[in-house]
Amino acid sequence: MNTITLNIDGRAVEAMSGDTVLEASLALGVEIPTLCHMKGKLPTGSCRMCVVEVDGRHGLIPSCSQPAEDGMVVRTRSARVLEARRTIVELLLAAHPDDCLYCARSGDCTLQDLAIQHEVRGRKLPAPAEVHPLDISSPSIIRDPAKCVLCGKCVRVCEETMGIGAIDFTGRGSSTCIAPAFLDSLNASSCVHCGQCVQVCPTGALTEQDHLEQVWEALVDPELTVAVQHAPSVSVSIAELFGLPAGQDETGRLNAALRLAGFDIVCDTAFAADLTVMEEAAELVTRIRENGPLPMFTSCSPGWVKLVEQEYPELIEHISSCRSPQQMMGSVLKRLHAPEQGIDSAKLFSVAIMPCTAKKFEAERPEMCADGLPDVDAVLTTRELARLLNRLGIRLDAVKAEEPDHLLNLHSGAGKIFGTSGGVMTAALRTAAWMLTGKEHEAPALEAVEGHEGLSRATVEISGKEIGVAVASGTQAARRLIQEMKAGLHPDLQFIEVMTCPGGCISGGGQPRAQDPEVLRSRMLALRGLDKAAGLRQSHNNPDLQELYRRHLDHPGSKTSHHLLHTSYRDRGAERKQSA
Amino acid sequence: MKTTQVHCADPATFAHLREAASARSHAGKGLKVRVGTGTCGLSAGARACLDGLRERMPEADVRETGCIGLCSSEPMLDVQPPGKARLFFGRVQPDQLDRITAIARGTEQPSAAEVLFQQPGEVSEAWPGIPLMSEHPFFKHQQRQVLLGCGTLDPGSLDEALEAGGWAALADLLASGRQQDLCERVEQAGLRGRGGGGFPTGRKWRFARDTESTETCLICNADEGDPGAFMDRALIEGDPHRLLEGMAIAAFAIGARETWIYIRAEYPLAIKRLEDAIVQAKAAGLIGDKVLGSSFSFDVHIKQGAGAFVCGEETALIQSIEGRRGMPRPRPPYPASRGLFGHPTIINNVETLANLPTLLGMGEQAFSAQGTEGSKGTKIFALSGKVERTGLVEVVMGKPVSLIVNEIGGGVPDGRKLKAIQIGGPSGGCIPADHLDLPVDYESLKNFGAMIGSGGLVVMDEETCMVDVARFFMEFIQRESCGKCIPCREGTKQLKAILDSICTGRRNEQGAEALDRIQGVMQIERLARVIQDTSLCGLGQSAPNPVLSTLKWFREEYEAHIFARRCPARVCTDLLVYTIAEDACNGCTACARICPTGAISGERKSVHAIDQERCTGCGECLRICRKHAVEVN
Numbered sequence A: 001m002n003t004i005t006l007n008i009d010g011r012a013v014e015a016m017s018g019d020t021v022l023e024a025s026l027a028l029g030v031e032i033p034t035l036c037h038m039k040g041k042l043p044t045g046s047c048r049m050c051v052v053e054v055d056g057r058h059g060l061i062p063s064c065s066q067p068a069e070d071g072m073v074v075r076t077r078s079a080r081v082l083e084a085r086r087t088i089v090e091l092l093l094a095a096h097p098d099d100c101l102y103c104a105r106s107g108d109c110t111l112q113d114l115a116i117q118h119e120v121r122g123r124k125l126p127a128p129a130e131v132h133p134l135d136i137s138s139p140s141i142i143r144d145p146a147k148c149v150l151c152g153k154c155v156r157v158c159e160e161t162m163g164i165g166a167i168d169f170t171g172r173g174s175s176t177c178i179a180p181a182f183l184d185s186l187n188a189s190s191c192v193h194c195g196q197c198v199q200v201c202p203t204g205a206l207t208e209q210d211h212l213e214q215v216w217e218a219l220v221d222p223e224l225t226v227a228v229q230h231a232p233s234v235s236v237s238i239a240e241l242f243g244l245p246a247g248q249d250e251t252g253r254l255n256a257a258l259r260l261a262g263f264d265i266v267c268d269t270a271f272a273a274d275l276t277v278m279e280e281a282a283e284l285v286t287r288i289r290e291n292g293p294l295p296m297f298t299s300c301s302p303g304w305v306k307l308v309e310q311e312y313p314e315l316i317e318h319i320s321s322c323r324s325p326q327q328m329m330g331s332v333l334k335r336l337h338a339p340e341q342g343i344d345s346a347k348l349f350s351v352a353i354m355p356c357t358a359k360k361f362e363a364e365r366p367e368m369c370a371d372g373l374p375d376v377d378a379v380l381t382t383r384e385l386a387r388l389l390n391r392l393g394i395r396l397d398a399v400k401a402e403e404p405d406h407l408l409n410l411h412s413g414a415g416k417i418f419g420t421s422g423g424v425m426t427a428a429l430r431t432a433a434w435m436l437t438g439k440e441h442e443a444p445a446l447e448a449v450e451g452h453e454g455l456s457r458a459t460v461e462i463s464g465k466e467i468g469v470a471v472a473s474g475t476q477a478a479r480r481l482i483q484e485m486k487a488g489l490h491p492d493l494q495f496i497e498v499m500t501c502p503g504g505c506i507s508g509g510g511q512p513r514a515q516d517p518e519v520l521r522s523r524m525l526a527l528r529g530l531d532k533a534a535g536l537r538q539s540h541n542n543p544d545l546q547e548l549y550r551r552h553l554d555h556p557g558s559k560t561s562h563h564l565l566h567t568s569y570r571d572r573g574a575e576r577k578q579s580a
Numbered sequence B: 001m002k003t004t005q006v007h008c009a010d011p012a013t014f015a016h017l018r019e020a021a022s023a024r025s026h027a028g029k030g031l032k033v034r035v036g037t038g039t040c041g042l043s044a045g046a047r048a049c050l051d052g053l054r055e056r057m058p059e060a061d062v063r064e065t066g067c068i069g070l071c072s073s074e075p076m077l078d079v080q081p082p083g084k085a086r087l088f089f090g091r092v093q094p095d096q097l098d099r100i101t102a103i104a105r106g107t108e109q110p111s112a113a114e115v116l117f118q119q120p121g122e123v124s125e126a127w128p129g130i131p132l133m134s135e136h137p138f139f140k141h142q143q144r145q146v147l148l149g150c151g152t153l154d155p156g157s158l159d160e161a162l163e164a165g166g167w168a169a170l171a172d173l174l175a176s177g178r179q180q181d182l183c184e185r186v187e188q189a190g191l192r193g194r195g196g197g198g199f200p201t202g203r204k205w206r207f208a209r210d211t212e213s214t215e216t217c218l219i220c221n222a223d224e225g226d227p228g229a230f231m232d233r234a235l236i237e238g239d240p241h242r243l244l245e246g247m248a249i250a251a252f253a254i255g256a257r258e259t260w261i262y263i264r265a266e267y268p269l270a271i272k273r274l275e276d277a278i279v280q281a282k283a284a285g286l287i288g289d290k291v292l293g294s295s296f297s298f299d300v301h302i303k304q305g306a307g308a309f310v311c312g313e314e315t316a317l318i319q320s321i322e323g324r325r326g327m328p329r330p331r332p333p334y335p336a337s338r339g340l341f342g343h344p345t346i347i348n349n350v351e352t353l354a355n356l357p358t359l360l361g362m363g364e365q366a367f368s369a370q371g372t373e374g375s376k377g378t379k380i381f382a383l384s385g386k387v388e389r390t391g392l393v394e395v396v397m398g399k400p401v402s403l404i405v406n407e408i409g410g411g412v413p414d415g416r417k418l419k420a421i422q423i424g425g426p427s428g429g430c431i432p433a434d435h436l437d438l439p440v441d442y443e444s445l446k447n448f449g450a451m452i453g454s455g456g457l458v459v460m461d462e463e464t465c466m467v468d469v470a471r472f473f474m475e476f477i478q479r480e481s482c483g484k485c486i487p488c489r490e491g492t493k494q495l496k497a498i499l500d501s502i503c504t505g506r507r508n509e510q511g512a513e514a515l516d517r518i519q520g521v522m523q524i525e526r527l528a529r530v531i532q533d534t535s536l537c538g539l540g541q542s543a544p545n546p547v548l549s550t551l552k553w554f555r556e557e558y559e560a561h562i563f564a565r566r567c568p569a570r571v572c573t574d575l576l577v578y579t580i581a582e583d584a585c586n587g588c589t590a591c592a593r594i595c596p597t598g599a600i601s602g603e604r605k606s607v608h609a610i611d612q613e614r615c616t617g618c619g620e621c622l623r624i625c626r627k628h629a630v631e632v633n
Helices: A021-028 A079-094 A112-115 A153-161 A194-198 A213-220 A237-240 A251-260 A269-289 A302-309 A313-318 A326-342 A358-364 A382-391 A412-420 A423-437 A475-486 A518-534 A543-553 A559-565 A573-579 B011-026 B041-044 B044-054 B093-105 B159-165 B168-176 B182-189 B203-209 B231-238 B241-254 B268-283 B314-321 B352-361 B362-368 B402-407 B444-449 B466-481 B485-504 B513-523 B523-534 B545-553 B554-562 B591-596 B619-622
Strands: A003-008 A011-015 A051-054 A073-074 A141-143 A168-170 A177-179 A206-209 A226-231 A265-268 A348-354 A378-381 A455-462 A463-474 A493-499 B034-037 B059-063 B077-080 B087-091 B115-120 B219-222 B256-263 B299-305 B345-349 B378-385 B390-394 B418-423 B427-432 B456-461 B578-579 B628-632
Touching: A003 A412, A011 A021, A021 A051, A021 A073, A051 A079, A073 A423, A079 A112, A079 B485, A079 B523, A153 A168, A153 A194, A168 A265, A168 B115, A168 B578, A194 A206, A194 A455, A213 A226, A213 A378, A213 A382, A226 A251, A226 A269, A226 A326, A226 B513, A251 A265, A269 A313, A269 A412, A269 A423, A269 A493, A269 A543, A269 A559, A302 A313, A302 A358, A302 A475, A302 A543, A302 A573, A313 A493, A313 A573, A326 A348, A326 A358, A326 A543, A326 A559, A348 A358, A348 A382, A358 A378, A358 B034, A412 A423, A412 A518, A412 B011, A423 A455, A423 A463, A423 A493, A455 A475, A463 A475, A475 A493, A493 B513, A543 A559, B011 B159, B011 B168, B034 B041, B034 B044, B041 B231, B041 B268, B044 B059, B044 B077, B044 B093, B077 B093, B159 B241, B159 B268, B168 B241, B168 B352, B182 B203, B182 B241, B182 B352, B182 B362, B203 B241, B203 B345, B219 B241, B219 B314, B219 B352, B231 B241, B231 B268, B231 B352, B231 B378, B241 B256, B241 B268, B241 B352, B256 B314, B268 B299, B299 B352, B314 B345, B345 B352, B352 B362, B352 B378, B378 B402, B402 B418, B402 B456, B418 B466, B427 B545, B427 B628, B466 B485, B466 B554, B485 B523, B485 B554, B513 B554, B523 B545, B545 B554, B578 B619, B591 B619, B619 B628
Parallel strands: A003 A073, A226 A265, A226 A348, A348 A378, A463 A493, B034 B059, B219 B256, B219 B345, B256 B299, B378 B456
Antiparallel strands: A003 A011, A051 A073, A141 A206, A168 A177, A455 A463, B034 B077, B077 B087, B087 B115, B378 B390, B418 B427, B418 B456, B578 B628
């Protein structure tokens, strides 16, 4: 890498060769606006917001794709550049609904920011916006193509990052839109509900299915007892939405804030994660003892489960039958805790706060119901939670930390690291080793980091027995692993953790919008720190959990456990064929 | 730069091939008949001619040939008794076939009135009293060197191609082994891309040749999509071997083994002819491993495009071949360094490649002697619109527009006046009638605000509304925009909407609408500037050209639409005002009866009148009035 010098707005700027003009300008303190730029991905150059003037070049040049060259003379703030940028914003606004104040993204919208930045005042252009139907078919994601600026970021994460490709550009000219194949609705597509598209969408074109109103109605309904659980990765990211630094654990203040908001029962999903570990480790031990079917895949990431159901039905029997922590918590609350407390299960409204949009889909699965009552009634993303607290004027940064409710109180460090890639594996191995040997084991920390392209494998020795394990961080990595396995590689694999989103729940589709890898990393470190600092680090040593088994479940894998904590899957490919 | 050792071809290999081809064609029947069965000929009825003549003359060698260029005379065919000149018939009707058969057999003599012209060869005897093709006004001013085989050769016969000199330039090249300086030779000849951009071909090649890659690709861009352009189609349908030879030469120059022809699926005949030609050329050892025994190997793949205009843009075309949606991507990286499947890729237009056998055949000096300072060789134009003779025209670069329109094309028919010509398709511009002395070459047209583009040339007369023309192209661009970049996708939509508002809506316009219309008009120039300045690809960057160019030369016509709400060419129906002349109306009631909105009233045998509030401007009254009493303004 050489250092080069170019001239930007009359100043000499040093840059590394290979830097784009956009990057070089940042060094000068000039932030060039852009809609379609994605850090770390090849530029598509589609929005043209980032155009600059370059001496000797005809037309305006997109700074996101133009490599900085030695001696290059660039103008980022000429009248010509500014006229072009403002015109582009005007063109977008002309094709956009005028309902900003009613939009879910109002105040958090790149297009709105650009309109403010370029001071567009009024419509001067005659052509009206195209009419596109709203797609509310998905249990997780609302698609409003009328608000889409066609930056293509969603298409890119869906295809390049997730390897799903549920949506793409279709049509031509001004009727171009982004949609599932054949203009189907999202629920009929291969979408796994991960919500990464919602994460990157700069406008209100992609938002989560909003459960906030349902939750609010439950909170103000005097007939209902409202229980809430919050996932480990929510506690390390919610702070960001209250102006606090990233990577801060707010479990205690979250408990307090939720009680202030009117929730009657407040618990930490990490408790249910411990429960999942017990059941899953027991299942693994049984599969190993009874020879199969192996390898066993984790089941706590609903996007991954849907991917298997629609694309790899032959692997369905390899997925752990355990419900996810969210569903176990919901089930325990409604079927065990409520009766014990003298609460009518039908009058218990169970809310889960999750970093994830796919959890909304999971909660709605018919398999997750008993006696016509779903385990979980509503799922809020981290972003929706912040909106709820904001609506009630509750300042997370100002409340005092509190403990969650009794019984479903204690959790181990193992339960907390569920929220980050490799965590489920680590937690489950600690307990599986104990189950196999009766002794405590420090399982190797398996981290599927980007440098390994999301995939890591290891062999763990437990009392002379070798267990091949792998962690796939993201569906793309999981796909690669499955292909390798089908090609006959890795015959020794027995236990595989798969997280739908690269990095795990900390970078889930329901989290605060953050593309900065440093923010994601700080969330991960916060969870790992909680595990390291915990006195209680093994799920099986959680006394509350032991109490639960004593009182209700007997032992992991018992008949009651199976009824309340396990589930089954379906071959969606076959279902689709039948309906077609 | 790659250094490759070239093992030369033995010249005898090709000589044998050619002799064998020659022997086979001369062993054929004496009487030759050729029917032009290009797409243009077939749509005019050539199939019936072909079948009819085969049935009538079993003794004759009735062959298909491509389009000779004179589209307005299709279906065309020619007969050639042994030793006689080729005798051409145009606009042939089935009932003429008996007569043509008799002439071909020599039992009847042709008259000048029923034939188009004759084309004597070196040793053939001319028909008395029949004009020569070289004297026909359509052909007299042309320099048909790239189109040479079109309308002459049987496109389905490698033998005919070989006999006419096809593949000889490649054979000579491979025999000489001169690979190293080929790019420079083509650059010296001054050949520039014929697809629109006009980039020097040899220089483009050097970018790819000088990379280290061993997997350089060559793509022939046959995604001809400009409205009114059909040069590439006719070239491929008429002389597919010329294109394949050109591809072989280019592949040899840049060191490409794999080559693709990206051709639109709407050209089924061209695809068929290419496929057949590839099979023949492979069988003859002209395509494949070790061409003509040399160390040069190359293969040709055909990729059919689904008809998106934008796929003619290089990077979108590459995406399309790769199986992706055809959307342009930013450059750099340029395809010459990172193109198809990540390999260095050169994309040349059909006509560019078809020039190569000619260029090497005549030598770079002779080639560069043709044309102007910056534009060498010939250019093929697709002449259409309001002109006497439409068709494919090949002229030396630098000839004035008037030569093409008035001499070759025969001017505007029916005594109407020429208004302008539109050149270069949706990316081009117009040239008004009083600038027809403008030379047709890259620089002159560019300086004038138009461009050669791919070579579509549409003639417009006084009945053409220039605002409507701009609106047509904007509609086209808007429909064909890939939708990726905002200025092209949204900007052209707005321009189209503004033009719509100018051309429509006189009736019942409400107060605010007029203001909106004027406000829109005031945005035209800014929008056009930003679209040009910021669009991602050439399609967008040139999209405002038809508007800017018509606005520049026909501003008063725009103003008439905007302020006077009139369409001087009487094309924009919404702006037309129909009235009935009192002195001409005899009260026959025909107009009142046909008026769909009941806007016309009047007693029988008394003067009628049109209620302007109810009139929709459909023009039915004008068409039905036998007294020419209905006036339009």
